[in-house]
Amino acid sequence: GAVVSQHPSRVICKSGTSVKIECRSLDFQATTMFWYRQFPKQSLMLMATSNEGSKATYEQGVEKDKFLINHASLTLSTLTVTSAHPEDSSFYICSARDAGRMREQYFGPGTRLTVT
Amino acid sequence: AQKVTQAQTEISVVEKEDVTLDCVYETRDTTYYLFWYKQPPSGELVFLIRRNSFDEQNEISGRYSWNFQKSTSSFNFTITASQVVDSAVYFCALSEANTGTASKLTFGTGTRLQVTL
Numbered sequence: 001g002a003v004v005s006q007h008p009s010r011v012i013c014k015s016g017t018s019v020k021i022e023c024r025s026l027d028f029q030a031t032t033m034f035w036y037r038q039f040p041k042q043s044l045m046l047m048a049t050s051n052e053g054s055k056a057t058y059e060q061g062v063e064k065d066k067f068l069i070n071h072a073s074l075t076l077s078t079l080t081v082t083s084a085h086p087e088d089s090s091f092y093i094c095s096a097r098d099a100g101r102m103r104e105q106y107f108g109p110g111t112r113l114t115v116t
Numbered sequence: 117a118q119k120v121t122q123a124q125t126e127i128s129v130v131e132k133e134d135v136t137l138d139c140v141y142e143t144r145d146t147t148y149y150l151f152w153y154k155q156p157p158s159g160e161l162v163f164l165i166r167r168n169s170f171d172e173q174n175e176i177s178g179r180y181s182w183n184f185q186k187s188t189s190s191f192n193f194t195i196t197a198s199q200v201v202d203s204a205v206y207f208c209a210l211s212e213a214n215t216g217t218a219s220k221l222t223f224g225t226g227t228r229l230q231v232t233l
Contacts, residue, residue, distance in 0.1 A: 034220065043207065043225045044161075091159060097219075105221070107153075107161040 003027055004096045006108035013084055013115055020080045021111045023094030030096035033077040034105070035069060038091040050077040074099070084115040118143045120210050122224035129198050129231055137193045137227045139208030145169075147213040150184065150191045151221065156204045164206075167191065168213065198231045205229070 003026040013019045023033055031052045036044040048058045048069050056069035066088075068080040077096075081088055093110040119142040129135045141150065152164040165175065167184050175182045179196045195202055205226045211219040 041228075044221075044223045046220050046222075049220060093159075093161065095221075105219070107163070109158075109160040112159070 002098065002104070002106045004094065004106045004108040006092075006094055006111050008111060009109060010112045011114070013113070015085055015115055016083055018080055018082045019084055019113060020078055021092055021094075021113070023077045023079070023096065023108050025075045025096040025098075025106070028096075028106075029074040029099045030077075031074060031099045032097040033071060034095045034097075035067075035077075035079050036093045036095070038093060038110075040091075044093060047079075081113065084113070086115045089113055089115045118145075118148075118210050118212070118222040120208050120222055120224035122206075122208055122227050124227045125225070126228045126230065129229070131200060131231055131233050132197050133231075134194060134196050135198050135229065135231075137195075137206050137208075137229070139191045139193065139224060141189050141191065141208070141210045143210060143212075145212050149211045149213055149219065151209040151211070152182065152191075152193050153207045153209060154204045155207060155226070161207070164193075195229075198229075200231050200233065203229055203231045 005024045007022045033050040035047045037047050038044045047062045048056045050056045050069045050071040052071045058064050071077040091110050091112050095105045095107045098104045121140045148169045150167045154162040172184050181194045183192045205228045207226045208224040209221045211221050
């Protein structure tokens with residue numbers, strides 16, 4: 001149990017286009033999901049906290065208009081990178097917090113975004 | 117502000133050697149959680165352990181063991197008799213423990229472990 005999926009696993013897009021990444025909790029409900037970003041050989045940096053039915057909370061320095069987050073259901077959060085640029089190329093990882101188990105947070109497999 | 121320091125950027129050992137990965141943390145919270153994750157080349161984070169700040173007992177799970185010392189704000193991870201499959205990046209992480217709120221994870225910079233034959 002406690003599986004989190006991400007789609008797509010890899011995506012290549014052209015500069016200026018937008019790309020949507022989905023994060024799904026497959027066998028549990030997640031009132032809260034987190035979005036992290038990891039540059040090559042670096043640590044994971046929290047971008048935003050996504051709460052079901054409300055606006056996401058962004059970390060300092062993360063552009064809200066560029067990284068649109070929607071958490072429309074208890075099992076799905078999406079991250080849309082708008083007007084992508086090569087510097088947005090990164091590994092994006094989501095995690096989902098199980099609403100039924102305090103503190104349990106499960107990570108998705110990640111999405112590798114390459115902007116050309 | 118919370119901070120996690122993993123001073124060892126890369127470690128290389130020969131198979132069957134023991135290796136300890138260091139983790140030092142900073143937090144103003146009296147209640148918090150500490151984690152270790154493994155990230156193999158595939159990129160997916162593998163959960164290894166969670167420890168709350170009130171539980172200073174050391175833990176052993178197979179070849180893995182963890183030493184939590186609140187006095188030195190350290191949560192070190194030891195792999196006994198390392199194997200090639202242990203090669204990965206290991207992250208130490210810290211989260212607040214406020215009830216009723218989501219717990220953000222603060223990650224260390226990671227230690228890349230290379231185990232060779």
